[in-house]
Amino acid sequence: MKKLTTPLDEKTVRSLKAGDQILLSGVIWTGRDQAHKRLVALLDEGKDLPVDLQDQAIYFVGPCPARPGEPIGSAGPTTSGRMDAYSPRLIKDCKLRGMIGKGGRSDAVVDAMKQYGAVYFAAAGGAGALIAQSIKKAEVIAFPDLGPEAIHRLEVEDLPLVVAIDSDGNDLYKR
Amino acid sequence: MTAIKIDTRTPAERLRLIPFDEIVEKTAACCFEAACQLPADVLQAIRSAAEKETSPLGKGFLEQYIENAKIASTHPMPICQDTGFAVFFVEMGEMVKVDGGSIYEAITAGVAKGYKEGFLRKSIVRDPLFGRPNTGDNTPPIIHLTLVPGDKLNVILAPKGGGSENMSALKMLKPSDGRDGVVKFVTETVISAGGNPCPPTVVGVGIGGTFEKAAFLAKKALLRKLGEPNPQKEYAELEQEILAKINASGVGPQGLGGDITSFAVHIEQFPCHIASLPVTVNLNCHAARHAGFEL
Numbered sequence: 036m037k038k039l040t041t042p043l044d045e046k047t048v049r050s051l052k053a054g055d056q057i058l059l060s061g062v063i064w065t066g067r068d069q070a071h072k073r074l075v076a077l078l079d080e081g082k083d084l085p086v087d088l089q090d091q092a093i094y095f096v097g098p099c100p101a102r103p104g105e106p107i108g109s110a111g112p113t114t115s116g117r118m119d120a121y122s123p124r125l126i127k128d129c130k131l132r133g134m135i136g137k138g139g140r141s142d143a144v145v146d147a148m149k150q151y152g153a154v155y156f157a158a159a160g161g162a163g164a165l166i167a168q169s170i171k172k173a174e175v176i177a178f179p180d181l182g183p184e185a186i187h188r189l190e191v192e193d194l195p196l197v198v199a200i201d202s203d204g205n206d207l208y209k210r
Numbered sequence: 211m212t213a214i215k216i217d218t219r220t221p222a223e224r225l226r227l228i229p230f231d232e233i234v235e236k237t238a239a240c241c242f243e244a245a246c247q248l249p250a251d252v253l254q255a256i257r258s259a260a261e262k263e264t265s266p267l268g269k270g271f272l273e274q275y276i277e278n279a280k281i282a283s284t285h286p287m288p289i290c291q292d293t294g295f296a297v298f299f300v301e302m303g304e305m306v307k308v309d310g311g312s313i314y315e316a317i318t319a320g321v322a323k324g325y326k327e328g329f330l331r332k333s334i335v336r337d338p339l340f341g342r343p344n345t346g347d348n349t350p351p352i353i354h355l356t357l358v359p360g361d362k363l364n365v366i367l368a369p370k371g372g373g374s375e376n377m378s379a380l381k382m383l384k385p386s387d388g389r390d391g392v393v394k395f396v397t398e399t400v401i402s403a404g405g406n407p408c409p410p411t412v413v414g415v416g417i418g419g420t421f422e423k424a425a426f427l428a429k430k431a432l433l434r435k436l437g438e439p440n441p442q443k444e445y446a447e448l449e450q451e452i453l454a455k456i457n458a459s460g461v462g463p464q465g466l467g468g469d470i471t472s473f474a475v476h477i478e479q480f481p482c483h484i485a486s487l488p489v490t491v492n493l494n495c496h497a498a499r500h501a502g503f504e505l
Contacts, residue, residue, distance in 0.1 A: 054267065099291045099331045108329055109288035114373045114406050137373070138406035138465060157464055159271050160373065160408040161497040163291040165278035182344055183291075183331055195274065197267055199466060207267075207466045208404055 038193075042090035043132040045152040051198045053205035057156065058193040063092045063135070065187040067113055070178055071121035078128055085177035085186065088125055092133030092156075097183035098173070099163070107173040107189070109163030112137040115155070123147035139208035140200060149204045157199035157207075169194040226303070226361035228505050230310030233363070236503045237320020240367050242328035244501035245293045246286040248279040251436040252473075252498045259410055259463075259470040268468025272410075275496055289497045293330040294369030296321045296351035299433065303360035314353055317365070322347035333372065354426065366502035368433060374411065374495040377403035380425060383487040389448065392417060392489050397455045399491045400472060405465020408495035412436065413456070413475040415449075416490040418482035428492035431476035433500060440477050449475040463496075473498075 039047070041061030051057070064086055066074070077084055095115050099108025115136030122140070125131040126147040133153065137160035148155065158166060172190040179185050200206045217224070253276070260272035282289040298317055308316055325332055325348035334349065335342040379399045383391045396415055403411075416427025439446035453475045462468025473496070482488065 056267075056270070097291060097331065097333075099288050099293065100329045102329050108331070109282070109291040109293075111291050113292070114376065116406060137408065139404050157405070157466060159274040159278070160405070160464055161290045161371075161495050162271075162274045162278035164282040164285060164287040164289060165274055167287060168281065183333075197270075197466060210460050210467065 041092055041133070043092060043154075044090055045132065048132045048152050048154045049202050051154050051201055053198050053201045053207050055198040057196040057198060059092070059156070059196055060192050060194070061190070063094050063189050063191055064088070065096050065098070065189060066093045067095055067097050067184045068117045068121075069181050069184045070186050071118050071125070073178060075121050075124050078124060084129065086188075088129035088131045090130060090132050092135060093125070093131060094189065095134065095136035098167075098187070099183070101173070107167055107170045110167045110170055111163030112158040112160050114138045115140055119144050126151050126153045135196060139206070145200055145204050145206060148200065148202050152202050154198060154202055155200040156196040158194070158196055166194065224305055225307045226305050227307050227309040228363055230308055230316050232505065233308060233313070233316035234320040234323060236505065237317050237365065237367075238324035238327065240365065240501045240503055241296060241321060241324025241330065241369070244367050244369050244499045245288040245328065245330050246282050247501065248282065248289055248497060249500060252496075253279055255436050255473040256496060259473065263463065263468050263470050265462055265468035267466050268463040268470065271463040271466075272470070288330060289499065290371060290495070291331055292333060292371040292373065293325065293348070294371045294499070295334065295375070296348060297368050297370050297429070298351055298353045299366045299368070299430070300353060300355045301358045301364040302355060303362045304357050305361035306363050313355065317351055317353055318349050321351045322349050363505045364502070365504070366433060366500060368500040371495055371497075374407035374493040377407040378428070378490070378492045380421070380488070380490045382421070383489050385485070385487045387487060391487070392448070393452055393455065395489055396452050396475070396491050400456045400493065401459045401461060403493060404461060407493040408497070409461060409465060409472065410463055410470045410496050411472045412494040412498045413452070413472050414492040414494065415452075415475060415477040416492070417477060417479045417488070419480035419488060420483070420486075421488060423480055424488035424490040425492070427478040427480055428490040431478040432492060432494045432498065434476045436498065437474045442479075445477050445479060449477050
């Protein structure tokens with residue numbers, strides 16, 4: 036297990052190899068397809084994004100509502116393939132360095148990861164209760180109308196991840 | 211001589227009334243239980259897979275699922291943030307009358323209450339194409355209602371997550387495609403789904419019937435106790451053959467490689483048209499959740 040803390044610079048990201056087991060700490064941002072669609076629309080319009088994604092990581096998750104007194108509800112990864120249409124743009128234009136989800140990615144995403152330096156982590160899909168224990172704080176920072184799909188700022192401690200696709204294009208989903 | 215007992219009650223008097231609110235409460239509790247308590251047979255399948263899995267990454271994921279089930283059950287907190295579309299299989303005795311509304315209304319009200327009060331995620335949009343506004347209470351549920359003899363009400367809830375549902379497939383095979391065609395279609399569907407449906411999966415297969423009946427069969431197959439074989443020998447053998455082919459693929463837990471891609475293949479078959487051979491595959495993630503009640 037390798038410990039890693041955000042923000043993630045290009046050098047750090049390029050040093051990660053497919054198969055590495057990671058415990059990630061620091062601030063990460065949530066986003067699913069609806070949030071990604073809006074982010075890319077803002078880029079198209081030349082407007083500022085609600086969060087600066089440079090050297091940041093996005094976690095593809097739509098959590099359960101938090102019970103009173105708790106930071107978040109169950110919060111495992113969703114299928115990353117639904118973000119494939121948007122991720123290359125965020126990697127290229129915003130220097131997004133990390134994505135966290137489940138399932139394989141398209142060639143276009145992997146190409147962008149190789150070219151600009153980004154990494155794709157797999158979290159344990161269907162282990163939302165376990166993952167929630169690593170999330171210490173959560174707040175909505177953009178698109179609250181999207182409910183569970185709003186962009187949240189998460190503070191995580193030792194979030195268990197696997198490097199599924201590295202910045203050289205090594206891909207554990209391809210056999 | 212045995213005396214013949216004649217029931218002198220009128221049909222109306224023979225009806226058994228079940229209060230509307232009782233169904234609402236039971237349904238709400240059922241939603242929460244299904245979300246947080248992994249059924250014992252599923253947990254056992256994960257444990258035994260964790261022992262057998264030779265890929266260290268795969269084994270690591272399976273161990274996380276065991277720990278996750280424990281946290282979910284004791285906290286309590288949903289096993290998965292995708293608390294699913296609420297899919298119900300209801301067997302209603304023909305002598306049952308819901309007192310105060312319809313069975314559909316009672317179950318729908320129970321889902322709204324259970325998802326709201328249980329802090330479960332609301333994952334249903336009112337319109338599939340335009341705007342996709344969230345209904346806010348996870349309604350409507352999908353209710354498969356069957357009328358049966360008697361005066362009991364049996365309700366099973368199988369909440370269905372989007373990740374595994376999205377990897378499901380249907381194909382109208384030619385009868386000449388036969389057994390080999392079924393093996394090929396099911397195996398390819400599961401393997402090409404890769405890590406998306408959160409493997410190890412349970413593979414529900416429907417063979418026969420019509421277009422919509424076959425889909426229903428595949429979903430119903432997911433309710434069977436995990437790994438219990440089809441009662442008909444040829445189908446039980448087919449289940450084992452497909453499972454072996456799937457697990458030889460190396461997709462593994464979460465699609466990152468390993469020996470265990472699926473826990474079980476469950477086939478349900480039905481008579482079909484002389485011209486047809488419908489085959490459906492409905493995948494369930496490793497968190498194969500269900501709960502139920504009888505009144």
